[in-house]
Amino acid sequence: MAEQRWSVSRRTFLRGTVAAGAISAGAVAGAPGFAAPPGRRVAVLGGGVAGLTAAHELAERGFEVTVYEARALGGKARSVGVPGTGRGGRPDLPGEHGFRFFPGFYQNLPDTMRRIPVPGNADGVWSNLLAVPEARFSRRDGDDILLALPDSLTAIQVTPDSIRESLAATITTATKMPPAEGAYFANRLMVFNTSCEARRFGQWEYTSWHDFVRGNQRSHEFRALISRSLTSIMVAAKENLASTRTIGSMGEQFLGNPLGHGNDGGLDRVLNNTTNTAWIDPWVQHLRTLGVRFELGARVSELVVRDKRIQSARLADARTVDADYFVVALPVEQARKLWSSEVLAVAPELSAMDRLFVDWMNGIQIYFRTPLRISRGHTAYVDTPWSLTSISQNQLWTHKLPSFGDGSVADCLSVDISDWHSVGMLYGKPATECTHEEIFREVWAQLSSHLNDREQLLRPADVHSWFLDPGITWQGAQNANADPLLINTAGSWDARPNAHGSIENLFLAGDYVRTDVDLATMEGANESARAAVNALLDVSGSNAQRCTGFKLRRTPELEPLRAVDASRYAQGLPNLFDTPT
Template structure:
């Protein structure tokens, strides 16, 4: 764990100290249900109510600030669950839909820390106790040669030399795929190259190298490209292997493959919530924040930041009651990147010209469809990757994992839900020969069904059309006459994009950024990144305001400790212009 401190000028510190006064002594920020009284000069407007906005509100209100969250659509953002309108019957709630299924890898640390501080009756660790580990992952192929991989409930301790690390990784990769041993060994060595690279090389060389070039995908077999170039990018993080930064993908591979070697420190390798997201997490969170004094304004869309005297003097908000200007002492922009950069008007860019680099950031689509069944599914006790699907589909059957079973929703006849993520919207499918972005919603369902069937029904019929009750596509996808529009795209970490990403606090004294596009240690468009960035934003507010409240702890990704001496050697090699010692 490392606490981040953010630089602040003496002028800013003194101004904040005079305006804010001293924080009430003796209170403990961060303890559930404990808040500090807010003296004058502590009003914060949080613009956006997704994971970043809710995290910022949580940390701020515990430290004595008056917080109002302004959210245009629904609290929880892309992480929320979505009621399927009109499906509830006889007192049952509507069926739960979602933007896409989500999971909580064991290497997440910032978000679980927040979840532990959201109280739930009967749970000693609050919402965190609503996480459960999945038992296995299924890698399904269109030729029927599937792999069911058992996942450990908790990582085992591991101490080894670099050679043993490489051999263990190679054996794991061979087990998970049909990759020839020689190629598995090659990939394991590429991972060792990255894992033993120093920080300077990661940012100076690998940040500017695409993942496809790093693994030399053009020289490898179809199986290698399917698993290494594609599965670690499109299937896991909705990235394109020829665009994605090696630093980002390599870091995620370091964490995902490092967990089984004992690097994860917050539970099982792969965890999910034990109920629909709003039930298990978002609703308790919002209720807790309301109890602490956070105010929420829904249907409030930020349209403009008003600049006065080289500060943000207000935020223009539109809603059902018309447009108005919101005033506050500090403003936290916690909307997604495509909305944030729309706020950078000429007056804002005059004060913060570096924000214009955000126009270079690339977003893509990763949205979900839920298929509801009248009978239980028996596919895998965890996530399913459809390795050969042109739309890069991944899925999970949910009823087996939830406390509140699906027959208690809707009309009572739904026994299971297969929640499917579509990670590639631009490649033609196998049924209509069109990419998902050009398919009607009915065609998207039929194409997804065809690709699922090609992978799961090739040896036994795991999916039967007669069992389908209904389906629900992410409402962020809307048909616009001849193609779809997407209200919820996802940031993709392309090679060299780090330089275009902003820090939490720039030159505008009372403006702070929180979102998964902000520079973070986890460095990926994830709930963990959103949470980490919000913690950094709050720490910056504490510095500017002169607050003596405890800073938010921030947690860094862990790395294989046995390789640290090699990273020190690599630092010297990189400074001398030499390649990594394992870079063949």
């Protein structure tokens, strides 16, 4: 269950804090050249969602915070302008690492968003979220599935039997699978949802989702929709690698949302503008008012250890960062480069991070001169070799696309490429070996094979231009990727570090840190940063109120069955619903 929300505003609370060295956030903002009392200086290394969250929580509690970021604030969540496309005073066309969405079960991130003020928005940037009404599963040479998504969710009374029956009926109707397949998947969901915590960590953590749903024994339709598409479109994971504990937990949240469990809003939400306009820019501005300082172009190259503490950090340009506490908020592939032999001598547990797996999941935006009518939400292209998903954005934004670029762009199809290693349709090569032009042509061919088999929804003559994530760069005979994504794998919980370990003044924030959501998400980054700040408050002896920590929800009606499962697991017996068929 979530901790109780604040009964007073955090700024009000901080003004009443009398702990040694504590100051109000307002004092920081109003004191140029302010120097924090000894023991209050924090260096946040990395300016993505995790780093900005840590800075936010610390600044509200009176710490002097400086964020060091090598490239751009917002990390993979930021908007990316397409260079040189702006005309007549218009901003450049908006690009991005890939589209993002905010499921209704997110709790930590929305709490932060409500505390980022925006003129005219009572709930800050949270008010810039909107629920999309549908999702489309597009098939090649087959009937597409259009799912209506509820935007008004209320709790209902349920029983275990009604849950299973409703799941089976919904799956069968929504996916057009045979009733036996729908009933089978509903039963697998019941196996997981009635599993106790000990079984989830002891058995399902080490079982891949593909093996759990026994995908190799099911129909092609089942594998395409349930085993593959749901993992790629809903949680950006790979079904043959991801642990059942993690994917099952995400499914539990999605299913609980319409039942009224853990709702923060509609099942599938997006921002009503470019990410920077709707969220990142107001956030950075608010942090500046709290006294947070930003150092851009600051790439961390080394952590200096002395007396089992981090004495300083060194930047690539030879500058030294001195602070009392260090929060490493870098992506996992960057963070573990900092674990020198000196760091590992004090914190040997960090060496396990080498077992964490990253892979490519980047996006391409295609700009059109005419509006698109593909879906009023996200679309998954079920049979595509590169596991494509997309969303058309102009219909969702208050800042319409003709106000960008040269004024002739009417829509943008933002496409995520989830599989960079399978051979494509046109060139017989994976995306990693295709030039940028070949990637665009391959993506276009795969989209067209799905959308133009009944009517021509995509027309080459309507294409204005396209933009590939700038993290993808062509080097020699293949691409390099500056922004890979942490990929959940079965058993990876053992390799994930806690937010605070053996080094007293070192704290970790990022989606690779142990969190309840346990997935590469903005929610996980935010949750981990809250844990890092709470650990820092403990170490510093601060009596400031700790960050609220929200946990994933469980369907309460199934709790008696989880108690039964705890007894069965202790006896070495399978879950009550886990039958061989």
